[in-house]
Amino acid sequence: MMKLYGFFRSGTSHRLRIALALKGLPFENIPVDLRKDEHLGDTFRQINPQALVPALVDDSLVLTQSPALLEWLEETHPTPALLPADPTSRARVRALAAIVGCDIHPVNNRRILNRLRSAFGADDAAVNAWCGQWIADGFDAYVALLADAPANSLYSWGNQPTLADVYLIPQIESARRFAVDLNRWPRLLDIERTCMALPAFSSAAPAKQPDAG
Numbered sequence: 063m064m065k066l067y068g069f070f071r072s073g074t075s076h077r078l079r080i081a082l083a084l085k086g087l088p089f090e091n092i093p094v095d096l097r098k099d100e101h102l103g104d105t106f107r108q109i110n111p112q113a114l115v116p117a118l119v120d121d122s123l124v125l126t127q128s129p130a131l132l133e134w135l136e137e138t139h140p141t142p143a144l145l146p147a148d149p150t151s152r153a154r155v156r157a158l159a160a161i162v163g164c165d166i167h168p169v170n171n172r173r174i175l176n177r178l179r180s181a182f183g184a185d186d187a188a189v190n191a192w193c194g195q196w197i198a199d200g201f202d203a204y205v206a207l208l209a210d211a212p213a214n215s216l217y218s219w220g221n222q223p224t225l226a227d228v229y230l231i232p233q234i235e236s237a238r239r240f241a242v243d244l245n246r247w248p249r250l251l252d253i254e255r256t257c258m259a260l261p262a263f264s265s266a267a268p269a270k271q272p273d274a275g
Contacts, residue, residue, distance in 0.1 A: 064089040065092055068115045095273065114126070132225060162204070204247075223262075
């Protein structure tokens with residue numbers, strides 16, 4: 063059985079939990095408490111020298127970086143597919159995922175926010191404003207790109223979950239944590255409701271993880 067080293071509130075760990083569940087792949091969830099700096103200890107560094115979650119262990123294989131992990135899952139366990147069949151739609155879905163994975167999340171992750179606090183004296187209000195700016199810019203772009211999606215799509219792209227939704231749902235969760243008013247993007251809230259009706263998404267929610275609290 064695969065082992066997923068992650069943190070309940072980590073958006074990148076959240077992505078992997080969703081993808082593994084969508085593909086019906088059992089895994090052992092091994093918490094790494096970022097609040098206690100467990101990721102910085104020698105034990106976890108032996109698994110991931112970068113000291114970041116998630117890390118996925120499959121027998122002797124150790125993989126890191128959520129984009130690479132998600133692509134590996136798609137290539138090694140292609141059913142159900144998280145990418146559409148035709149190349150143009152695949153590119154569209156990857157672009158949606160990249161808005162979250164490349165443009166929103168990296169500037170809002172824990173180590174960046176801790177640096178804002180320690181080096182620049184940012185308080186909670188300033189941190190929330192920082193995160194809110196990049197989330198809003200990204201969500202505006204995400205919704206604009208949804209105009210190219212198939213007509214009457216229930217999910218971000220079509221009528222089954224794709225890699226775009228795997229990225230989007232954890233980012234919506236994060237947006238709430240930073241007090242972002244999501245009513246500005248009703249289409250994203252519609253997609254979230256559709257996704258959360260699926261056990262793969264609902265069971266992956268941070269609040270349902272054994273290390274939540």
